[in-house]
Amino acid sequence: MSPRDDVWVLTVGDELLRGEIVDSNKAFLSERLLRLDLETGRHVTVPDDAGAIEEVMREAVGRARVVLVSGGLGPTRDDITTEVAARALGRKLVRDVEVLEGIQGFFRSVGREMTENNAKQADFPEGAEILPNPIGTAPGFMLEAEGALLFFMPGVPRELYRMVDEQVLPRIAARLSGDRLVRSTILRTFGMGESTLDRELSDLARDDPDVTLGFRTQFPDNLVRVVARAPSEEVATAKLVAVVEEIRRRLGPTVLGEGERTLAEIVAELLLEKGKTVAVAESCTGGLLTGALTDIPGSSGYLLEGVVTYSNASKVRDLGVPPELIERHGAVSEEVAAAMAKGVRDRSGANLGLATTGVAGPGGGSEEKPVGTVVIGLSDAEGTVVHRYQLMRDRTRNRELAVHVALEWIRRRVLGIEIPGETFPRATPAGRRPA
């Protein structure tokens, strides 16, 4: 008999097996469990069918230390995960009075009648520990059976995510860690490939068996997961802090931030904190840079204006780009990008003017300016920065990457960090290891 896997993840739902939605819950769950140093051995999805659910659940209980089940806790006839779990594990179903009152209260408050279908959401297998769901009607529950720890959770992603972080992970950490505590975090990086990151950092994990590093791409960023283990919380936290500090020292400005915040969120917070305003003139990114800057609540506090000047005429009319500059250098050029950035800053009165111009593809390339050529310009009180990049992707990703680079320029400029030149979107100069 082979040793048990750490984790099996089961998801339940006909809609998943019809391909109606992409099941992102499994990736979420496995990634979260890695933060507790637990690896997933199998993902299985079964239909809303009692036989199939029971079969897989019994198999999982015999094969994994932790079984995560998501879906099938709703009030409809299709939602049978709870009753099948009770049968598969030989438990009676018990109605929880407190949960029932909560459901009744909800229906009273919206003036609707509660049906028996709704009441069944208050039924749990005997011995289950109920996991509150503050943003939905279906609570989750935890069970221990035959040496496995099982968690049952709703399939609605935002309910699941919250329940995992608030209810599930702390319980797993408390029960499985024994005398070893785990602390982890995520560092968001941009500008260095995964293999370079690995080369720069791998000794940190190799030299300390209580540190694990993992890498994950969230285009165009790379995320570094850092896990530290120790016999006590204090030591684990101290170890994590020390490793994160060393990573930041080695990678420098390649690290955008710690945690889940996106680059746009980081930039927005920084602009608000420093009281800086931005105006944007876009050509190849076609509105997406302004779109990213305005995706953040409160963006009217820093974004004054965006202009998409797709045509040469609008570059001249709206931004005051001298027509002879376009004639001499072409619309995709350092000269024009600089004039666009200055033009949009002048007309808006913003602290920073940003401009993009380029050949997103698939058409429009030339020998001198192939598809993927992007020129970014920045203008502020200190002067103008402009660089040309050669991106190597398809139209959609060239545009996304150009937006990302422009956001990163804002971050660096506001923080007073140098804006790197040509090779930037593929690799920044690597951090050096201590000698």
Add this chain to the structure above:
Amino acid sequence: MSPRDDVWVLTVGDELLRGEIVDSNKAFLSERLLRLDLETGRHVTVPDDAGAIEEVMREAVGRARVVLVSGGLGPTRDDITTEVAARALGRKLVRDVEVLEGIQGFFRSVGREMTENNAKQADFPEGAEILPNPIGTAPGFMLEAEGALLFFMPGVPRELYRMVDEQVLPRIAARLSGDRLVRSTILRTFGMGESTLDRELSDLARDDPDVTLGFRTQFPDNLVRVVARAPSEEVATAKLVAVVEEIRRRLGPTVLGEGERTLAEIVAELLLEKGKTVAVAESCTGGLLTGALTDIPGSSGYLLEGVVTYSNASKVRDLGVPPELIERHGAVSEEVAAAMAKGVRDRSGANLGLATTGVAGPGGGSEEKPVGTVVIGLSDAEGTVVHRYQLMRDRTRNRELAVHVALEWIRRRVLGIEIPGETFPRATPAGRRPA
């Protein structure tokens, strides 16, 4: 022994079980198989581990008529799917000379040396039928074993998608349909909820056992899958055409198009075909409408200009909106949206001027103009259309929905279809059934 499932889908890869990427291949595969009227009974993901792959493969062969396996065909040491399949099914591995020559040719052409690892991509289980991969180095293959039809495919999505459509589906259709041929298509709809669609159309499937309808949301569109079966290709095609025609008759302009094209693609094609140009003035959508219109190659043929006028000052300065209009009615108003649309059309010389203004949320709402209030304006030679909508989503989806509604306005205006008023983004007036 229960009857066999139609399909099991197995995906292989440590990266999936670490949650490093969301596995969208499974949903793709299951949706494609439904077009052949085949339902998926189980999705399973296993690590790059010989024991786990073999175990699941043996189980699948005994339980499903069609087994789809994706991943693990690459040249690295981790890629062991082929050799494990051979062992699990009791076949020898045979090197295919033609495939080997193709790989050798590839390495010659890029001036690199071919390693034994690369050569193993020319090995296939005895009796396998090779499935060409014109856009990657790993061919797929088909095997028949113990009453099941197995397909092995690369995990890279674009290689997989193409191989499925060109190689896999035709083979399954030829072998499994027997004397029943299946034809299917997808209709993209916008403005009608899934339950309304179901109510409007369900009799078509109920009255004809050889017709199946399925619904899938691709926010904010709903896709209708139509499957028709018949003893011959001609009859199946004729039945499909007739059902699609009847659906189009009932749903009217709710149907955006047939096939995989997005609304932005449909609108772009229409604008180019009719020789119409567009200019955009955005407030709440913050650049995303222009971004959607410029996401399509060749967009400079119809998109003249986009302006993001987030502040009142820029609405006045850049679009000529009279300041007293903003003072009297507020920036989020029919009057201002109309003036923005006319202003951007006038200054750009475009045929159509589009404008968005609204309260995307989460802040900024008032009793009169709550979060989700969006006003859209359109100006062309025939006049001005303006409507106010109340969207009910979070910031991100309110913005996406407003962009979608504006694109749909362009489509309708260019086609001469009426643009509906307030209830539009939630439900259009339903198509009527024949009496």
